[in-house]
Amino acid sequence: MGFLGESLAAAISLILSLDGEVFNAVATSIKVALWATLLASIAGVPAGIAIAVGTFRGRRLAIMLLNTLMALPTVVVGLIFYGILSHQGPLGRFGLLFTPTAMIIGGTVLAIPIVANYTLSAVAGADPRILTTAMTLGAGPLQGLSRLILEERFGIIAAIVAGFGRVIAEVGVAMMLGGNIQGYTRTMTTAIALETEKGEFALGLALGMILMAVALVVNLFLGILQQK
């Protein structure tokens, strides 16, 4: 059996043994990604809808900005918020650097452009008559909007899931703002980076497999939601 095969076998036995350190990293990853996705959705979904249905000056600029922010490197977000959250920075007195909260803040910023942009695409691609029809049928603007959201829920859920994927898979923000503290801010991705650094490829590979499994579960959940 080759090097990759051996690592794979060791990885599977590690997963099956439910190693406490592995479990902690998985839990932290999911916790941070879920919170960041939730916050990013609260900001990103309305922003995406507003840009899609709105007619205001600077709309094209907003779209261009969103597209650019999609490519925002995770380490840049990490660096900026390191400066903001460090004790020397403007929000230093809260002592948030190297905590899960810092990672959630960074993850939220990473996910907002993704969620907003995909929501924008989904809603912009919707039948423009939905809104006007609903409103001629006597619905108020708020009801018309919720009708629109319901019609385009697949696209919006996909946007939220894409945001989740961005946060759970990234390593830059988690490493810089979390500090990779064992049992506290160590996530699957920072653990993979660390285990690779230590030459523990099996453990790194095991974590990589769990990461894929989590992505699979999230997509299964999405699939169930999209049925019917």
Place this chain on the structure above:
Amino acid sequence: MTFGRENNRFIRAFFLVITLLLALSTAAGAEERLRMSTTSSTQDSGLLKVLLPPFEKKYHCKVDVIAVGTGQALKIAEQGDVDVVLAHARKLEDKFVAAGYGVNRRDVMYNDFVIIGPASDPAGISHAKTAVEALRMIARKQASFVSRGDESGTHQKEKEIWQAAGIKPAGKWYDSAGQGMGAVIIMATEKGAYTLADRGTYNAFRHGKTDLKILFQGEKGLFNPYGVIAVNPKKYPHVKYELAMKFIDYITGPEGQGIIAGYRAYGDPVFFLFKKK
């Protein structure tokens, strides 16, 4: 009406996610947290895993370890983002204390640096008399050398030796990796290159992770002392100075020193104690 039903399902899904979130975010209790930045070698060697738990138990606290290169570890402490720092670059540590960022520096332990490389030893450094001579031979041969390149304690030591040799290492043969000790040993192994390593990390890698051999060792200049420093509470009133001092007393006291002296990686001692004055 379909409108309401769809709405319900949407809301139910939303609450499912919220419940999941809450279930996951059960806080780990309100125990005190001590933040320590340290060099990667103390973590990679496995020492902290046995050194920290007795302290955490005794004082009902949690030590958050941020393991980076020594340069960065001191930088983080300089910004007041940790309470205590465990480092191994004496000159930088002294500067750190002199600038008023740290107080109460104490010696903790030492090990030494070794120059490792392929068993074939293409530059013949196993015949060198000094570390300076060894690096000169590598440069003359233009034999592959991987440098940490990350301002870590090990990188500081390497730069010191190059400087003493009067060489500015550069060229195809010299790779500045910008990574931790473990990653650099693996990189050097893949490339069949030389590198400067601390003995602790090398020992942890010697069994199955690298086939590089120690080709030069034992010189006085390769001595590698570790020191612990509390972040100055006068500079940063928010730091947990009292707990930091308890930690310093612990690792320099009989219990911590006993654990350090007794720690073995694959049967080899990794760190050594300073003789009592």
